Amino acid sequence: MGWDMKRGLEGLDYNIFTAKVEDLVNWSRRRSFWGVTFGLACCALEMMAAGASHYDLGRFGMEVFRASPRQSDLMIVAGRLSQKMAPVLRQVYDQMMEPKWVLSMGVCASSGGMFNNYALVQGVDQIVPVDVYAPGCPPGPETLIHAINTIHEQIQNGELLRRREARGQGAGAGVVVEQRDGQLEPATAASPGGGR
Amino acid sequence: MTSSPTPTRRPVTAPVSDRPELPTDATVRTYEGSQELTPRKGAGAAELLREVGSVLRMSEAEVAALADEQPTEDQTMILNMGPQHPSTHGVLRLMLELEGETVLRSKPVIGYLHTGMEKTGETLTYLQGPTNVTRMDYASPLFNELVFSLATETLLGIDGDIPPRAQWIRMLLCELNRMSSHLLFLATNGLDLGAVSMMLFGWREREETLRLLEMITGLRMNHNFIRPGGVAADLPDGWRDGVLRVLDLCAPRLDEYDELLTGQPIYRARLQGVGVITAEEAIALGATGPILRSTGLPWDLRKDMPYLFYDQVEFAAVVGSYGDAFDRYAIRLNEVRESMAIVRQILDALPAGDYRIQDRKVTPPPRARIDESMEALIHHFKIFTEGFRVPEGEVYCAVESPRGELGCYMVSDGSAVPYRMRIRGPSFVNVQALPHMLRGGLIADAVAVISSVDPIMGETDR
């Protein structure tokens, strides 16, 4: 590509990079990926341990857990979900802004875990769509970090407007750039044609 | 110019789900009916009286005086805090009636983590029981296992025959767990009050303790190590160095926390005089543990009704004087030091011997013996499939967990599963003391008080 790295920035043949908007947006989304505090039970302690200094989620830009769902991208459902808490989970999930991802942490969140009884929802995917399941009781911080990295990969490789595929409507980021004849056309809300 | 063809898509990950679509405009409202705080206008006199502090059993004149100073309906606001909130230590929901920023009435609404563990416990054998109860108080799981095992052993009648080494190992692990639980309290207390660095410091120490517990028990949390009859395995090689390392690491750092927090004027101003409770009120409400000790009453089950070998080690029950949140913080900080002292004594006192009772009907045989002895194979099979039978009866056992008195009431009908397994979680009762402590304080104090009560919702809701 023409970059003699030994000379640093002086070694660039060109100083213009091209990339897809999609890649850039995906890159920025995965690098600054904040979670909403949804620690329920024992897995919450391991989630806090993953955020603490030994395992350090800060190296992924994720040390911040926002309390407000409006400001977060990821919901880590850490712990067992009881029947009484299920509407609350859905309410918090609905309040999150698109695009959002859900990580089901622990076996209780993934499938009900060892508590196959009246009191627990047998898997949070009955309430919210889950992207990655992290098994363990509780999953250690390394497992959680592996699951988070899996989501990062999904984000990096995934479609920018991924829920559009599932929903069939414009429920994605709404980034639309229309260009015709080399001239900028004003973006119109009614043209879900997708970017070039 | 014609529009360019649709760009070919690179393979994407599978669609989010194949499930039927959940409605996108779902406006889920949560409403817990009569469990919530009733507005002042709808609340009868009895309800107001109860929540305003009838635990004090006020006289008629005091009630009348209190009725005079009730603010009108317009001036108060009911604010809902939780169950998803950064400062409520799990899924605790508090409804606060505020006049400005002052909290008048409050009501904790719990049950958001109810797991049906007591019902599940009636379907699991006594050997599987610790896996269930250990997840109740998940910050100090070994205590749940201990109290369950003590109750089972009392029902079995073998509580006097547990080998000393097993009891000392149990003590060692429980004190290490008390240290890690109190370090967790220090971390979350700091975080709730805004001292975010304390969160990271507390977790730093806790990680070392968890690492040691992982070396000994195999798991960082929810160990399932203390079982009826003893412990699951002997201490591994190098445990002594590991313990000494943790002790030497923690001692100077606790002094650092004293400097960072105890002497700091902001920390003191936020905690002193906040959430005051007197001894009579704590006793009337059933609060135990650091809450009761902060009022000046030196009630510690390890000293007053000793179990295991706590009567053979020297330590102090740390007691406060003012009953406020600062006392509870200081008590827990110093209890870490006391636990460290106990652990040092255990290191010297730990005898050699069996780590579990050599009773074939209760303890599974070692794996090597299964190849040699038919009896061992049969016992192994029976214990792990059907479980051992416990004679019928009922018993209540209690230990001093980091949060208070953790009790287990067990009823057996002679079968291999408990007929009724009730765990008296201290946080369940401590949380009910919150309305009394919150009254008259500010919202910011509410966060500090909840943090000082240190509830774990797993044992509150079970």
Next chain:
Amino acid sequence: MSDTEAMSGFQEESVADETGAAPTSEAETRFGVRATSSRGQQVLHPSRDELVDLVRTLRDDEGYRVCIDLTAVDYLAYEAPRRLPPDVAPERFEVVVGLLALDSHERLRLRVQVPADDATCPTLFDVHPGTEALEREVYDMYGIEFTGHPDLSRILMPEDWDGFPLRKDHPVGAIPVQFKGVQNAR
């Protein structure tokens, strides 16, 4: 479990087979109500009418200042003989109250029989305010109503839950787990 552990050998008799600690139904009374002992722990058997006065007396005169626990047991499926004093009629439910004396370091347990068709019990809230939440939990889990309780509502289950989960005729609610069939059976 260490394979090379040096064992002192299994005992030939199993201690767990002995039921020597089964409490006998003694005709003993303490504080005016029937008393028994279970595994060395003192148990009293008041009736529902005697309960509140007994607890009040114990609190004021005998030093049992703390009500440490209040729970219930459903004896519907109990297959062993109920160990009760001879003049105490066994009922389906039992409300179990635990008391603690701080000065004398003693515990006491009260077991109150509650019939299934009249599942009520007087509240201890006026004597021990800390029982408010404990009684709510018993109501939530067993359906036993406490007369005089200021706010008897569900505490752990959702408000609209039908049934009382810890009763023996309430199912565990386990969903049968479907395992995929093994394609190439050995």
